[in-house]
Amino acid sequence: MTKEGLHLGLIGSGSMAATVVAALTDAGVRIERLSVLVRPGREAAGEDAITEWKTGGAVSRVISSVEELIALEPDIVGECASQQAVASCVPSLLAAGIETVIASVGALADPDILASLYQIRSEKFHIATGAVAGMDGLSAARLSGLTEVVYTGRKPPSSWPGGGTDYAIIFKGSAREAALQFPKNANVAATVALAGIGFDRTQVLLIADPECSNNVHEISFVSGCARGNFRMEGVPSPDNPKTSLTAGYSVANVILNAIRPVLQTIARNVV
């Protein structure tokens, strides 16, 4: 981060990336440079997408390899792309010492990916809570002994693979299976698993519900210190209703917290 502002790196140029940039700009962060990693061949589409973003005048650049992104030396990178992007980009970013926040948390349900990130043991690795909330309470309750954690995710039928219009139980099983089978819809299952009793003991129910206009996340748990029941009702992103707007705000919030010490230093220097 220079005295003038933040050099933000993003992986992905879809709905969540747009929300992250708008949220940071609205929060008063001056994004001086924006480096956006897209899939090879998607550079022009990425550049078009960025023209619609609320960047506050950032100088933007679209690249298509993680090596180029690393060479540009962003202050922090937000992954807003896919589980595959976590696997292929995040270990290199962390190995290069770059602060990185992930949204595609379901990637960690794959033991090989988890192991590759664990080996790096970087304090610069952040997991956004995404579309859900209450993970602090769940992880605190874990210390008292969790005996049951159930996550239920409901979205309108059109937001599930295959579309349709009717009520349907899309999936019932473990958080590991949910996160790997529904990479665009069940990252929250992975987040709940990581905060609570793990990928194999967390029970997941995914429902296509025509009564829903929002994306609803319900968590219940039983522990030694508390029983918990909480519910988050996320407004779908206009460009991609599968993704709740909360998820992008969550990535922006992690970025804000990570850069805050630097912002405070700048404020002290300027005032």
Ligand SMILES: NC(=O)C1=CN([C@@H]2O[C@H](COP(=O)(O)OP(=O)(O)OC[C@H]3O[C@@H](n4cnc5c(N)ncnc54)[C@H](O)[C@@H]3O)[C@@H](O)[C@H]2O)C=CC1
């Ligand atoms: N933790 C959470 O609560 C949530 C996490 N997510 C994750 O965030 C991701 C992004 O969500 P949206 O922006 O709504 O999706 P989107 O489909 O609007 O945009 C994703 C963009 O990333 C690009 N992309 C995918 N893999 C890439 C790679 N390896 N390198 C560069 N670009 C790549 C795609 O081409 C697409 O343009 C989802 O795919 C999902 O994995 C989504 C919703 C909630």
Ligand SMILES: O=C([O-])CC(=O)C(=O)O
């Ligand atoms: O955005 C949401 O509501 C949740 C979601 O897609 C996910 O968990 O992957």
